[in-house]
Amino acid sequence: MSQVAPRLTTLTIFGIRSGHIRWGLAQMGTSGSKLQQVPGLLFFKLLGSGHGRGFSIKPNFRRYGLMCTWQSEAAADAFLQDSDLIHEYRQHTDEIWTVKLQPYQQHGQWDGQAPFSPALPENYISGPIAVLTRASINLKALPSFWRFVPKTSTALDTAEGLICSIGLGELPLVRQATFSVWESAEAMKKYAYKNPLHQEVMRRTRSENWYSEELFARFKPINSQGLWAGRDPLEYLRNYNTLTSSIADRLNRKA
Template sequence: MRQAAFDRPVLRAVDGLRFWRLLGTGRGASMTLGADLRRWALFAVWRHPDDLDAFLRRSPIAARWRDEAVELWQVRLAPLSSRGRWGGVDPFAGAVPPAVPEGEEPEGPVAVLTRATIRLTRLAAFYRAVPEVDRTLHAQEGRLASVGIGEWPVARQATFSLWRDGAAATAFAYRTAAHADVIRRVRARDWYAEELFARFVPFGSEGTWDGRDPLR
């Protein structure tokens, strides 16, 4: 927790790091109130893969992860599609997505990031809806792994998930009753002050997440 504060000025000075967020994680598969204080994440957008390689070789932050973490997993992601803002910024502006025929889902695994700033007047309604979505997500066919993440406790929340393919991710988002109902209420009652939804093609994963690499 100390390093979550001390690493920020170091990250601000990293060459080629265009956008980043240090994130805590929840105990559930999606956005839950419980926190796992031992597990942390870095979401980062890089100017070029060489900048990431240099960070992993030279940064004291990356060295500490390797030396001190009980478990470490990382994955490189190519943005496939995105909409919305994160802190008023489009993190993927200018990114060239992998070629996928129009109207078709990408073959192979996809990663999904959903992130929102929840309006204070909608917090209670939001968290009442979370347990059923979390249970559905745990049981969803095609889910490889998922975790709730957040910048701030309670109000700035996100979910990162990995799926067998794009069709599985779409089936959960729009065809499961619990999640589809939440989407409807989010739109009808204006739960979010800001939101971001992005899909990625994952590549180059290494390490383990809960004892395994979910992409292997």
């Protein structure tokens, strides 16, 4: 029996040019119909962003995200390299960065779907790991959520082993997500389970029923391209993949 390939996921971050902010904001309402026509695109979310590394009540109108899952890598590449929509974005941006991801695991749903399935057959062993946390916040919980959560986002500024992170959202205040990449799962877990602010948020999430829907997913970053804040934050990833490929080749030759 042939093995089903893991669901290829991409996250693209757009840096909108100065003077093009109105255009960037408009895409949240107009690009969806164009994306629905993209061959091989299975699931997508247009995302705004906030200031800082995590959840933020203050929007950033210069930075937007697009998260997609794909039928194949060829479909993803055709869209990201040659589509009319991406060409249009290039005319209004000064930076575009894309990371390709394969899911290790996911828990929960996003709009009633489990978009990051099937997952990789192997478990995480070592190397960089990406994490997506996403939630629809109960309206009654909004005051409590926004009183506590920004403190944990500030704690990301000093988190050991964090390569990059961004707070994203489908709707201001109520449909929020954080995407982050860590040097290792150990670094990610140290922040998640040993940081007292994060622990307090996790406790209140359950005890006060903050979320009407939530999703947590971990991914293997496999490739990145472009610039985010003036650099490719996962140049580290290319170096890591080159090293591991070299080691694997040497072991195969010895065998």
